[in-house]
Amino acid sequence: MKSLLEVEALESGYGLTQVLWGSSLSVACNQSVVLLGVNGAGKTTLLKTISGLVAAWKGRIVFDGKDITRAKPNVRITGGIGYMSELGIFPNLTVEENLKLGGYFRPEKDNRKRAGEMFDYFPDLREFRKKMGGSLSGGQRKMLGVAKTLMSNPKLVIMDEPSSGLSPKFVKKVIEVLKALHEREKLSMLIAEQNVSFLDFAQKIYILDKGQVTFDGDVEELKGNDTIRQTYFGISH
Ligand code: ATP
Numbered sequence: 001m002k003s004l005l006e007v008e009a010l011e012s013g014y015g016l017t018q019v020l021w022g023s024s025l026s027v028a029c030n031q032s033v034v035l036l037g038v039n040g041a042g043k044t045t046l047l048k049t050i051s052g053l054v055a056a057w058k059g060r061i062v063f064d065g066k067d068i069t070r071a072k073p074n075v076r077i078t079g080g081i082g083y084m085s086e087l088g089i090f091p092n093l094t095v096e097e098n099l100k101l102g103g104y105f106r107p108e109k110d111n112r113k114r115a116g117e118m119f120d121y122f123p124d125l126r127e128f129r130k131k132m133g134g135s136l137s138g139g140q141r142k143m144l145g146v147a148k149t150l151m152s153n154p155k156l157v158i159m160d161e162p163s164s165g166l167s168p169k170f171v172k173k174v175i176e177v178l179k180a181l182h183e184r185e186k187l188s189m190l191i192a193e194q195n196v197s198f199l200d201f202a203q204k205i206y207i208l209d210k211g212q213v214t215f216d217g218d219v220e221e222l223k224g225n226d227t228i229r230q231t232y233f234g235i236s237h
Helices: 043-051 073-079 095-102 108-121 123-127 138-150 168-184 196-201 219-223 226-233
Strands: 003-014 017-028 032-036 056-063 081-084 156-160 188-193 204-209 212-217
Touching (some): 003 043, 003 188, 017 032, 017 043, 017 188, 032 043, 032 196, 043 056, 043 156, 043 188, 081 138, 108 123, 108 138, 123 138, 138 156, 138 168, 168 196, 188 196, 196 219, 204 219, 219 226
Parallel strands (some): 032 188, 032 204, 081 156, 156 188
Antiparallel strands (some): 003 056, 204 212
């Protein structure tokens, strides 16, 4: 499989606090990758460093054949990286305004067409297009976050804990939507999660622990690892 994202020995952090200690991972074209890790492992920091919201200290990030280690966030967005934070949306803007912001770097004409496609994917959002993002239900907010991210027409979607704050029913719905989008839009995905329901969707899994990748493999390999099974699934055999 052709590689889309290569992260090599990445180091970064905040001020004097180092969080990533040489993390490496890769995402192939049209591959869905899940990044697992306990609270504070550095998942958000890794995703933000790939998206350019946190500066890389050392290491290299190559996207679509180009070295973007020092590129500004807008260059990464226009180059095809879409980032959805844990909150995902602007609660004080309407659904339409959120989508418009998602397509900020694209021509207005393309944005209107793309917003129409997003409303076809997510009919609830069409109905609520004049409503404030903050007035939507948790599940609808996540859908808006996904739609907002897709407005920039990314090749790679990076998501930080899309399941956070959702009931199991909505987690299932989000996974269904992501699966469908993965198929229809031929998207590559890198999703940081703690919710093991996402594992069935993952073609590859990485575990991040104290800023370092300690496992990579598929779901079968992961379930076959005793220590990991105990940490993430709470079962010892
Ligand atoms: P969580 O699931 O809780 O979000 P995480 O795996 O995403 O965890 P990070 O949010 O990347 O982990 O945090 C890694 C470490 O960096 C933590 O010790 C955290 O306290 C610290 N950290 C995060 N953001 C900042 C910041 N803006 N300034 C200083 N330290 C930070």
